[in-house]
Amino acid sequence: MCDLRKSFLLALVLTLFGATSMQAKESQLKLVSSAFKQAGQIPSLYSCDGSDTSPPLAIDGIPKDAKSLALVMDDPDAPGGTWVHWVLWNIAPSTSQITQGTVPRGAQQGVNSWRRKSYGGPCPPSGQHRYYFRLYALSERLNLPSNSTRKELDLAMRGKVLAQAELLGVYAHH
Template sequence: MRPIVLILIVIVVIASVAIGVYLYLQRYFQKPIEISIPIPLELSASLTRASRSIRVESPEFRPNETIPTAFTCDGSDISPPLIIEGVPSQTVSIAIIVYDPDAPGGIFYHWLLYSIKPSSRIEIPASIPKLAETKIGFQGFNDFGRIGYGGPCPPKGDKPHRYIFMVLALDIDIRTPSLKPSEFLKEVNGHIIAYGYTIGIYRRA
C-alpha cells in the first residue's frame, strides 16, 4: 500500500472518531435550553434535557387568552378539550399536568392525567369524569384535595392568573392511579422525552 493512501486512511479514521466524540459531547453536555414559563422545581432538570416538540392547543381558548367560565370554579368546572400533536415515536405514555404558578402559596396543581396512550395526534375530550381510572388514563389528586380536574379559581380581585396546560412525553408508563402531585413529579423525574404546553388566563372580579 502506498504511503499516501495509508495517510489518507488514517486521516479519515481520525476525522470519524473526532466527529463521533463531538456529537457525543454535544448530546450529553449541551447548554440547557431556556424555558420561558415558571415550572415546578422538581421538573426543571428533566425539562432542560427534553425537546419542546409537542404542540398543545384547546379548541376552547387560544394561547394566553381567557379560559371560558365553563372550565372554571365559577361555571361547570369541567376539564377543557385538548389537542396534542408532535409526540415522539419512542414515547411510552403521555401525561398532562395543569398548574397555576401565580397562586398566593406558590404553584397550585389543578389536574394530573397520565398513562395516556401515545399517538401522533391525541384528542382529549372535554369533561373527563372525576375518577381515578378513566378511558383516557389515570388521574391523580389536585391541590383542592380531589381526584381529577379542578378548574381555575383564583382569589377574587387578584390579577389574572396563568394556567399552564403542560403535556409530557414519557419513556415509562405510570400505572398507579390517585397519585398526589409530589408523588407524580417524583415518578416522572428523569423520564421526560419531550414536552409542550399552552397557557390560559383567568381572573375573578
C-alpha cells in the same frame, strides 16, 4: 496529541449534534386548545365561575417511542405557592384529543390541591392568574397509586420524559 485533539473535536461535534436532535424532538410535541389560544383568556365555562369542566385539548407530535403521556395543570400565582388543578398519567400515546370534560380511557387521575381526583378549574382568589397545562411524553407507563399527587408524579417521571409541551392560559374572575 493530534489524535487526542481529533477525539475531543469528534466528541464535541457528536455532543452538539445530539443536543440539537433532542431539542428538535422536544419541540415537535404540541398541546393546544380550541377553547383558548396560547397565553389567552380561559373561558369562564372551564372555571369555578362556570361549569368547572376541563377544556378540550389537542395533542400532536407525540414521539414514536412514547409509551404513555402525563398531563398536569397548575397555577404558579396562587398565594400559598403553586396550586395543582389537574393530574393525569398513563394516557395512551395514541391519544390526539382530550374531549371537554373527559378523562381519556385508561388514564389515571391523581389528587389535586383540593384533594380531589378530578379537574378543578381556574378560581383565583384575586387578580389574574396563569394556568399552565404541561404535557409529558414518557418512555414507559407509570406504576403509581391512584391517590398520587403532582409531587409523586414528578418523582415517577424522572428520567422518563422524552418530550414535553406547554399550553398557557390566563384567568381572572369577571
